[in-house]
Amino acid sequence: xxxxxxxxxxxxxxxxxxxxxxxxxxxxxxxxxxxxxxxxxxxxxxxxxxxxxxxxxxxxxxxxxxxxxxxxxxxxxxxxxxxxxxxxxxxxxxxxxxxxxxxxxxxxxxxxxxxxxxxxxxxxxx
Amino acid sequence: xxxxxxxxxxxxxxxxxxxxxxxxxxxxxxxxxxxxxxxxxxxxxxxxxxxxxxxxxxxxxxxxxxxxxxxxxxxxxxxxxxxxxxxxxxxxxxxxxxxxxxxxxxxxxxxxxxxxxxxxxxxxxxxxxxxxxxxxxxxxxxxxxxxxxxxxxxxxxxxxxxxxxxxxxxxxxxxxxxxxxxxxxxxxxxxxxxxxxxxxxxxxxxxxxxxxxxxxxxxxxxxxxxxxxxxxxxxxxxxxxxxxxxxxxxxxxxxxxxxxxxxxxxxxxxxxxxxxxxxxxxxxxxxxxxxxxxxxxxxxxxxxxxxxxxxx
Numbered sequence: 308x309x310x311x312x313x314x315x316x317x318x319x320x321x322x323x324x325x326x327x328x329x330x331x332x333x334x335x336x337x338x339x340x341x342x343x344x345x346x347x348x349x350x351x352x353x354x355x356x357x358x359x360x361x362x363x364x365x366x367x368x369x370x371x372x373x374x375x376x377x378x379x380x381x382x383x384x385x386x387x388x389x390x391x392x393x394x395x396x397x398x399x400x401x402x403x404x405x406x407x408x409x410x411x412x413x414x415x416x417x418x419x420x421x422x423x424x425x426x427x428x429x430x431x432x433x
Numbered sequence: 434x435x436x437x438x439x440x441x442x443x444x445x446x447x448x449x450x451x452x453x454x455x456x457x458x459x460x461x462x463x464x465x466x467x468x469x470x471x472x473x474x475x476x477x478x479x480x481x482x483x484x485x486x487x488x489x490x491x492x493x494x495x496x497x498x499x500x501x502x503x504x505x506x507x508x509x510x511x512x513x514x515x516x517x518x519x520x521x522x523x524x525x526x527x528x529x530x531x532x533x534x535x536x537x538x539x540x541x542x543x544x545x546x547x548x549x550x551x552x553x554x555x556x557x558x559x560x561x562x563x564x565x566x567x568x569x570x571x572x573x574x575x576x577x578x579x580x581x582x583x584x585x586x587x588x589x590x591x592x593x594x595x596x597x598x599x600x601x602x603x604x605x606x607x608x609x610x611x612x613x614x615x616x617x618x619x620x621x622x623x624x625x626x627x628x629x630x631x632x633x634x635x636x637x638x639x640x641x642x643x644x645x646x647x648x649x650x651x652x653x654x655x656x657x658x659x660x661x662x663x664x665x666x667x668x669x670x671x672x673x674x675x676x677x678x679x680x681x682x683x684x685x686x687x688x689x690x691x692x693x694x695x696x697x698x699x700x701x702x703x704x705x706x707x708x709x710x711x712x713x714x715x716x717x718x719x720x721x722x723x724x725x726x727x728x729x730x731x732x733x734x735x736x737x738x739x740x741x742x743x744x745x
Binding site for chain 2: 344346362363364366368369372379380382383384400402403404431
């Protein structure tokens with residue numbers, strides 16, 4: 308019985324059905340993809356004085372709908388007092404592969420940190 | 434270190450994997466399958482409960498149930514959004530659900546016959562889900578873990594409102610006590626199946642354990658659930674439908690009877706009481722919502738064009 312369904316069964320993973328077609332095969336599916344609403348990233352300020360923080364993404368036809376959907380999906384329990392939505396295609400992200408060359412120049416500048424300086428104990432609160 | 438070793442090293446150091454990081458194809462595929470099927474379960478899970486929104490016994494219960502079902506939609510959306518970071522599109526996931534390629538939790542293929550079922554779903558089904566989901570908050574893939582944190586925060590209300598429904602029924606008339614016990618009887622065994630096959634029958638959790646996608650075995654979680662519910666059911670003055678259920682002083686755990694796995698595989702392969710009904714409802718919603726999606730896209734396009742000509 309098990310073999311028939313594959314072996315990877317645990318919570319949230321029920322294996323795959325034998326039916327079904329690859330999603331990208333049909334003409335209609337390609338059409339659907341073209342019609343689908345763009346992806347938006349959602350940022351929420353949880354309270355006055357704090358930064359907006361990324362919480363996830365959603366699909367919406369335009370900014371107004373993205374805002375309304377963000378309200379419904381991400382702030383059902385007073386999680387926010389301000390929402391930013393940005394179409395995902397406008398986000399430019401650094402590449403993790405470049406982490407070395409990007410952040411390396413900061414590594415050898417220990418003198419930027421206050422702990423670099425040894426001061427006598429008599430100097431309090433500095 | 435090879436790139437695979439670097440990856441495994443991160444996992445061992447409890448450093449989360451983020452969308453743009455390198456990951457083995459198999460890891461990506463496993464996650465896409467697990468997260469999308471988890472998302473489908475949340476969405477399909479709205480159907481059995483939605484059945485009772487118009488039939489809730491009071492305005493208060495109706496408002497609560499509406500809020501709960503809306504939460505389930507939210508959970509589905511958090512998870513779809515996490516799955517999309519792995520490179521699968523939303524439409525493709527829907528397509529996999531509608532064509533039967535992607536599965537969802539077998540529990541949602543059972544019918545909700547009485548109001549007490551809404552209580553049993555909150556207490557038992559959401560209780561079992563929480564047992565599984567809490568460890569997933571520490572799963573190795575960042576977006577999945579973050580979605581699970583948000584979900585777990587909201588689930589506790591679901592379980593408590595369910596238990597409270599049953600508590601009220603358990604103190605009610607004979608007829609109310611009867612539907613309470615009946616709902617527990619029908620939902621108990623399918624809930625135990627939610628944890629998946631016994632460990633010796635699912636040998637392949639090893640890879641997922643190594644990648645820290647999964648953190649506890651099916652049987653460990655199931656046992657924890659039985660221990661918890663066997664105590665809580667006493668508060669309701671009800672019983673669980675298992676003559677073999679008893680405290681084992683030596684193991685310091687509850688022993689329980691054999692699960693009917695044939696039923697589990699049957700429901701999973703499409704032959705449960707409501708499989709067809711559930712899938713048909715999802716397909717209908719998708720097909721009949723097509724004009725809304727198209728109209729909204731056309732409207733957005735028109736607005737964008739207008740704004741463009743005004744600038745020019």
